[in-house]
Amino acid sequence: MDAVFSFLHHCAAAALPAPAAPVAGQQAGWAFASLSSLPSLDWLQTALGLVIITNLCLLAAERRRLSIRLIALQGVILGLLPLLAHTGEVDAHLICMTLIFLGIKGVVLPLLLRRTYKKLPPQLPSNPYMGNTACVLAGMGGLVFSLWFASNLGMTANPLFLLMFSPAITTVLAGILLIVTRKKALSQMFGYLVMENGIYLLGVPMIQEDAMWVELTILLDILVAAFVMGIAIRHINKAFESTDVDRFASLRD
Amino acid sequence: MSARILLSLFFVLLSVLLAPLLNGVINRVKAIVAGRKGRPLLQLYYDLFKLMHKNPVYSHTSTWFFRAAPAAGLAATIFALCILPFGPFAALCSFPGDFLLLAGLFALVRFSLILAALDTGSAFEGMGAAREAMFSALAEPILLLSLVVLAYHAGDYSLSNMIGCLHPDLWAANRPFFVMIAIAFFLLLLPENCRIPVDDPNTHLELTMIHEVMILDHSGPDLAFLEYAASLKLWIFCMLISGVLMPSSLTALLAESPPVDGGPVIAFGDIVLATLHTLLPVFGIAVLVGLVESLMARLRLERVPQVLTLAACFAVFAALVLWR
Numbered sequence: 001m002d003a004v005f006s007f008l009h010h011c012a013a014a015a016l017p018a019p020a021a022p023v024a025g026q027q028a029g030w031a032f033a034s035l036s037s038l039p040s041l042d043w044l045q046t047a048l049g050l051v052i053i054t055n056l057c058l059l060a061a062e063r064r065r066l067s068i069r070l071i072a073l074q075g076v077i078l079g080l081l082p083l084l085a086h087t088g089e090v091d092a093h094l095i096c097m098t099l100i101f102l103g104i105k106g107v108v109l110p111l112l113l114r115r116t117y118k119k120l121p122p123q124l125p126s127n128p129y130m131g132n133t134a135c136v137l138a139g140m141g142g143l144v145f146s147l148w149f150a151s152n153l154g155m156t157a158n159p160l161f162l163l164m165f166s167p168a169i170t171t172v173l174a175g176i177l178l179i180v181t182r183k184k185a186l187s188q189m190f191g192y193l194v195m196e197n198g199i200y201l202l203g204v205p206m207i208q209e210d211a212m213w214v215e216l217t218i219l220l221d222i223l224v225a226a227f228v229m230g231i232a233i234r235h236i237n238k239a240f241e242s243t244d245v246d247r248f249a250s251l252r253d
Numbered sequence: 254m255s256a257r258i259l260l261s262l263f264f265v266l267l268s269v270l271l272a273p274l275l276n277g278v279i280n281r282v283k284a285i286v287a288g289r290k291g292r293p294l295l296q297l298y299y300d301l302f303k304l305m306h307k308n309p310v311y312s313h314t315s316t317w318f319f320r321a322a323p324a325a326g327l328a329a330t331i332f333a334l335c336i337l338p339f340g341p342f343a344a345l346c347s348f349p350g351d352f353l354l355l356a357g358l359f360a361l362v363r364f365s366l367i368l369a370a371l372d373t374g375s376a377f378e379g380m381g382a383a384r385e386a387m388f389s390a391l392a393e394p395i396l397l398l399s400l401v402v403l404a405y406h407a408g409d410y411s412l413s414n415m416i417g418c419l420h421p422d423l424w425a426a427n428r429p430f431f432v433m434i435a436i437a438f439f440l441l442l443l444p445e446n447c448r449i450p451v452d453d454p455n456t457h458l459e460l461t462m463i464h465e466v467m468i469l470d471h472s473g474p475d476l477a478f479l480e481y482a483a484s485l486k487l488w489i490f491c492m493l494i495s496g497v498l499m500p501s502s503l504t505a506l507l508a509e510s511p512p513v514d515g516g517p518v519i520a521f522g523d524i525v526l527a528t529l530h531t532l533l534p535v536f537g538i539a540v541l542v543g544l545v546e547s548l549m550a551r552l553r554l555e556r557v558p559q560v561l562t563l564a565a566c567f568a569v570f571a572a573l574v575l576w577r
Contacts, residue, residue, distance in 0.1 A: 049429075056566060060559060133562045140566055147573065 044084040047077050048167045051201070052143060055174035058194060059135040062125045067190050068113045075105030078197055081204045085160055097216075104219055105200075109193060109226055116186060116230035120237055123184075126244055130181040142173035160205035171198030185233045185243040189226065196222050257343065260524070264339035269331065271532070272488035273297035273481065275539045279448075282543025297484060301477045309473035314374035322369030323471060323478035326362045330482040330489070333358040337492055338417030340531030341501040347413040352400040355412065355489075356393065359445070362482060363389050370467040377459060381466030384554070388444050388451070388463065391561045396445075399437050399568045403497070406430065406575055416496030424500035433571035435497045440564035442490040442542070444557060446483065449546040451557050461551060488535070495534040503527045 054074040061067045079102030086094055128135065146169035150162065175195025179188050196218070203215040237243050277294035284291025293299070311319065333355055335345040344351070367386055370378040400415070406427065407415045424431060444451040447464035457465060468479045503523055552560065 060563070133559055136559075136562050136566060140569055144569075144573065 040084045044081070044163070047081060047084055048164065050077050051167050051197075052170055055171055055194065056136055056139050058190065059139045059174055059177060060132050062132060064117055064125070064184070064186055064190075067187065068110055068117060071113065071190060071193055072106055072110035074194070074197060075107075075109060076102060078200060078204075079103075079106045081201070085164075085204050100216065101219070104223060105197070108223065112223075112226050112230055113186070113189070113193075116189075116233055119234055120186065120243065123242070126183045128181045128183060128187075130177075135177060135181055138177055139170070139174050142177070143170045146170045146173065158205050161202075164201050164205050168198045168201035171195070171201055174198075183244050183246055185229075185236055185245055188245070189229050189233070192229075193222070193226065258345070260342055261339070261345040264342055264528075265331075265334055265345055267528075268334050268337075268339065268488055268492070269485070272484045273301065275487050275491065275536070276484050278536055278539040279543040279546065282540050283547050286544065286547035297480065301481055304472075304477035304480070305474050307473040309471075309475050312373060312470060315372050315470070318365075319369050319372040319470075320475070322365040322372075323475040323482070325365045327478040327482040327485075329358045329361045329365075330485045333489055334485060336412055337489055338413040338496060339492070340496070340499070340527050341417060341503040342527070343413040343417055344411075347411045349410040352404060352410065352412050352415060353397075356397050356400065359396070359486070360389075360393065362486070366467055366479070369471075373470045375470065378467055378469060380459075381463055381469075384463045385467060388557055388561070391558055392441055392444055392564075395437065395561060395565045395568055396441055398565070398572070399434055399441070402568065402572045402575060403434060416493065419496070419500035421500040421502055427574075430571050430574045431497050433567050433574065435494050437564045437567035437571065438490065438494045438497065439538070439541070440560060440567065442487070442494070442538075443545070444560060446487045446490060448542055450549045450552040451560060453551050487539075491535040491538045492531070494538055495531055499530060499534050501527055501530055503530075 051074060054070050054077070058067055058070050058074075061070060079098060082094065082101060083090070083098045130138070143166070146166040149169060150166045153165075172195050175191045175193070175198055178191030178194055180191075182188050182191065200215060200219070203218075233243055274294065274297075276297045277292075280296065281291050281294055309320075336347060336351045336354060338344045338347070363385065367382040370382040370385075403415045404410050407418075409415060419431075442448070447454055452463040452465070453461055454465065456462060457469075459466065464483070468476060471479055503519065503526075
């Protein structure tokens with residue numbers, strides 16, 4: 001599988017600044033050197049490839065049960081990222097961090113979503129504002145855009161950041177797309193979580209600088225938000241007998 | 254006749270002989286997964302043999318085209334086999350741009366099949382023809398995109414150099430690209446060969462059929478030709494995937510050998526090994542198709558474009574890897 005998705009390596013190579021000026025060349029060389037010193041580069045690229053593929057599957061998914069499973073899968077992959085992106089010794093602090101992210105992103109959030117989903121009465125999948133096929137194509141467009149964006153940004157930052165940048169932007173765009181195209185409140189919440197996953201991806205490269213604590217606080221906020229939204233969706237369902245946001249138009253008198 | 258041409262001719266014949274076996278493998282896999290014993294592996298051969306000995310029946314409304322289409326389809330498919338390399342061995346006839354001819358021959362087969370279906374004057378077959386036309390119109394650009402990306406990668410426009418001459422080192426350097434293209438081809442194989450989840454080759458329900466409904470009025474040798482052409486097409490797709498996925502160390506040997514006319518340069522053992530190296534993945538893909546058919550339900554017709562979108566996504570992914 002690592003072979004399948006290591007295409008991101010190529011993307012990262014494209015994102016790196018071209019060695020035009022001597023300084024930039026030096027930095028590019030440094031970037032390649034420090035990326036190749038990563039013990040699990042292949043696995044990291046596989047994980048990032050899988051994140052992009054789960055994004056596309058989420059955009060294509062019609063049934064919310066499948067979406068929840070995909071979000072759980074994405075959560076597990078993202079939870080493992082700190083471990084994969086880490087250079088040097090694996091200490092208790094890192095393992096603890098990975099377990100917390102894995103637990104919240106891969107287990108708690110999907111379980112919360114599942115709980116909300118089970119409490120709602122069974123409904124037929126509603127037609128999104130934009131067809132699933134169009135959504136997937138738009139997601140591909142997002143990937144192309146993020147690759148172009150990453151290669152034109154001219155950043156000379158942490159090489160890990162450059163590797164993560166395009167998948168992160170792709171994930172954020174997929175999340176936004178999910179929010180604006182879906183009609184059901186729960187599906188829009190999926191978009192919100194996917195968007196947060198993208199922002200989390202941008203934060204993972206900072207793991208060496210202990211910035212993960214900031215990530216953790218954001219994640220806890222998201223957890224509370226998911227909890228509150230779950231309750232809100234149930235109340236919306238009670239008041240309107242549906243979670244279809246189209247029906248909110250009937251609020252006007 | 255040079256040894257290389259003889260060898261290519263032998264591989265075309267081998268393909269022609271082995272192609273119906275793919276259906277047997279798929280059906281056997283389906284039977285095993287379902288816990289049945291299944292029909293014999295060679296069932297399609299028996300069917301073809303039986304059909305060849307029957308007299309065809311033609312309706313009064315049908316014209317000469319209805320009679321000509323099956324033979325034309327089979328001829329076009331066999332010609333497509335002639336421009337396809339067999340593993341590391343170059344195709345029987347290979348020239349720059351032959352990948353366009355491959356797509357064109359597929360289109361020709363489809364065109365004759367659709368016209369023959371419309372020729373029967375039956376609304377039922379017209380419906381199948383309309384479906385086939387619609388899905389193939391979506392699948393064709395993706396096939397061409399995948400082939401163009403492969404041609405761009407190889408820097409050569411003949412199939413033999415695009416997928417036949419993949420050196421293991423070259424393959425390893427671009428692994429993700431080839432795997433993506435192979436996935437795109439596999440996702441194209443399913444609708445192009447009327448397999449589940451797009452079409453069910455076993456049903457004769459009017460709501461579900463695409464390919465089967467078009468050949469409903471054909472009988473006798475005509476039907477045998479159509480069935481045979483369908484199994485050859487499946488073989489061609491499996492060979493395409495096998496070619497993309499399996500680089501052969503023999504390509505290095507072939508490249509180094511002098512322009513073959515002075516007898517066989519490559520050892521016989523190498524040839525046998527390369528043949529097995531090519532055939533194994535072909536039958537492996539047949540097993541995979543059987544597994545997909547056993548584990549998946551048929552999709553609603555309106556969902557079929559989603560499968561093709563997925564194939565397009567993988568082809569575009571591959572192009573992105575290449576062009577960055």
